[in-house]
Amino acid sequence: MSAPSGIYSKSYEDEIAIARTPIERLALIIGSILLLVFPLITPTYYSVVAIYIFIAIISSIGLNILTGFAGQVSLGHSALMAVGAYAAAVAARYAGLQFLPAIFIGGLAAACAGFVFGAPSLRIKGFYLAISTLLAHYIIFFIIHLPSVAPLLGVPHGFILPDVALGPFTISGTFRNLYFYYIALGLAVFSIITAHNLMRSRIGRAFVAIRDNENAAEVLGINVYRYKLLAFTISSFYAGLAGATYVYFVRVIIPGHFELRVTIEYIAIILLGGLGRIWGSILGSFIIIILSEGIRYITVTYLYVISPEVSAYVEAFKLVIYGAIIIVIILTEPYGVVALLRKVKQYFKLWPFRY
């Protein structure tokens, strides 16, 4: 007697496990080991890029929850990251908070702001919501630049954040990037697991129901407005966490870190990776950050030699690429790389048959 085919779970714990098959478990173990030794065996530059990827993962998970799962278009993501970053910076500077409590406060502050961003979603949707979040973005920046607020926040010249401290340990000096790598990795893993579990719970299912058909969701007994606000709040928490971690890593906080192009970058990330998939955020962050670093690297190292002015066009070039990615993905593969990979997997599974 042979075992039944397919994935066969004998208990509920098996059913909900993140790695369900031996291959997945093996991949998880090998992946973890690789991630843990990666900064030890590669030059620092690669760990820095990896840190950017981890931060992008945290933030894009936030945007994916809102746009991919709950179906609400938001153009205010970078402003929420800014709120988180500034809240953490203020908490660190004026209240002397340590790294973890500070970024947590950043997340909470962004969540509160996100709640406000989401308030118009009661009556408006689609394009209108996109515009209202865009307006909210500019209003946040207006508030940051107010003469009564700006000096406190060190706007526009920025201020330096304290070193990252975990309990009695302060992370600075030569191995700063190495330690920060593990911190960012931990935060990214935390975000992935919490988001993954949240999205397959009652809350996540409600988000998907609202995305697929708002009226039907309401008829099913989902309080649409409450869940939309919740989506904004949860999404913003991740945005704030990422923003705070980012400024801690680059050590200086200026409003320029959180311009509108950052929002565009995150939209490109979740679209490329796959809307409504946590995996999509991970893959998208990986591809876009490496692409963006690659563009910067090539321009700075190779094109700079030809003409120093060229390096001024890095951002412009990135914009063209992101725009092209957004257009091509939507027109050809609306569910991104994740869907593409699934097709590839399906192809090999069925090979040599077509279907």
Add this chain to the structure above:
Amino acid sequence: MATLDLITLTQILIAGALTGTLYAPLTLGFNIIYRSSRVVNFAQGELLLIGAYVAYTFTVLVASNLIIGLMLAIIATGLVGPLIERAVLRPLLARPVFAAILVTIGLGISLQGTSQLIWGVTPLAAPVSFPAEPIRIGPIILPSVSVYSALVSTILVSVLLLFYQKTKLGLSMRAAGEDQALAMALGVNVRTVIATAWTISAVSSTVAGVLLSGVFGFVSYYLLFVALRVYVAAIVGGLDSVGGAILGSILIGVGESIGGLLEPSVGPGFRDAFPLLLALIVMMIRPYGLLGTERIERI
């Protein structure tokens, strides 16, 4: 604030309304695209930017004559419309609104990046300059830039409205705006309609771009910020109403002036932020805009 007399106030309000008239062709361009294809064009600001840059190129670098240069620029940007329709929007027919929003965002930032790659990031001279002498109407003094450009803008808007109301193509555009499928069944070529809408939008954006760069005195990506006001004006007025587009533009212009007036007491940047606040309030109370029609949703 105590020193503010009635004349200054009128002057500021009129100046605001004139600025609003300047936004009108752009808002109308946005509106026409929405009405003919139900696509919200997040690339409107980039059309304006490209228009202004192309006008700069043709007037300064290609043709020595201003009028010929502007004509060439208008023809060139007019060709961009059908191109965008064919490449980006036709595959989007019958796809969710969400996809269209993101595609126009993508289109916008691509155009923005391309414009920076071609024309650089340093501001260029405005293709058209206006006399510095202010215009006086009784006790009211107005900068001639805004008066002349408001005049041009009004003419353009009137021509567009005439086209929309009186010609056969305008009629089919309105028909497609009412109900795309029905219009198609009645023999309206919806593709032509959408391509025309994009052409009109691109051309009126170019005119607006030339005028606005005349007001600012330079062409640079700062012009993109105007686009935000266009979206806001379109929302305030109502997305599907031509009258609403004009009313919204003027209201936003006036709002900007009032914001500028309050700037000393609130903080720098309030001139730009006040219209946005106004728009948020309008969106909360009348999401479909002042003159827009309320949508009824069916399950």
